[in-house]
Amino acid sequence: MSWLNRQPGGSIPKPNRRAIVSVARRAGRRPGGLSPGLLPFNCAEVQFGAPKPWSRNQVKQMVPLETPAAIVALDxxxxxxxxxxxxxxxxxATELSYLNLEEMRALVAGAFVAARMAAADAFIIAFDETADYxxxxxxWFRxxxxxxxxxxxICVDPxxxxxxxxxxxxxxxxxxxxAAGAGRVVCEINAEPPNPVSDAFHAALGFEEVGSAFLSGRDKRVRYFERRI
Structure with missing residues (x-):
């Protein structure tokens, strides 16, 4: 949770022992606690025993309604x-290939980067050139x-x-x-069947095509890309 210690036009007065703090988050969840003089993002109403509580519009002007989830380790x-x-x-599975639990655990264990957002909003798995893969x-790249x-x-919940x-x-x-001095980040994108959304995404990130291949065992053609870093 992110915190803010200012209100529009000045600082928040320190509440006394009788101060009443009521927080109703937009997402419908209650925060675990509130430190004196601090307000959480997403609050809909905050009252410090004052004659008039802050309006919803005042609070909305103070802070954004959502805080981005952190990137954490996928382990x-x-x-x-x-x-x-x-x-x-x-x-x-069409884009990524089907995995059972043991196969995915093996990928994660050998990865250079294995990360996720929130509980299961998205994940990414990447290997460096030393991987046993x-x-x-x-x-092709090695x-x-x-x-x-x-x-x-990489996969993001729709x-x-x-x-x-x-x-x-x-x-x-x-x-x-x-940070590791790798020099480049690489990936492949399906050419057959085509994936125009992925094409546009990688182009916007600065990836350039460096080759292609037909994977007979998977009956598809792929194009290989790199981004120098």
Missing amino acids: DDALTADEALLRLNNAH DSPNFL NRFERFVYIDR ARRGQGIARRLYTHVFERAR
Whole structure:
């Protein structure tokens, strides 16, 4: 939760012991607690025992209504506790390839970056050139580049698309790859069947095509891309 210690036009007076603080979050959840003199984002009403409570419009002018979720590690504990991310992957098996729980756990264990947003809004898995990974797409890059970070899969819950989540996850990988001195981030995009949305997304992020291949075992053609970092 994010906090704010100012109100429009001045500072919030420190409440006394009898101060009444009532917070109704837009999402319908109650915060766990409130520190003196601090207000949470998303509050709809705040009252400090004053004759008139703040109006909803005053509060809306103070702060944004939503705070972006944090990017956190996707680890074995998260997969074991809740298989929602596995279900999200398999709901898009055409683009990502189907996995069972053990296969996804193995990917996460060997990843250079494995990250998620919220509980299961989205996830990304990427490998560096040292990974023990037999994907033909990964091997295509390893046969050509000494250093790289390969984005194996990214998936965003359809209900959360259009909110910049995929871009944030890619940016997270870029930062990690740059810190490691990888030099480039790479990926593949389906050419047959085509994926114009992915084409546009990667072009906007600065990816450039560096090759293509036909995967006979999967009956599809892919194009390979890189972004120098």
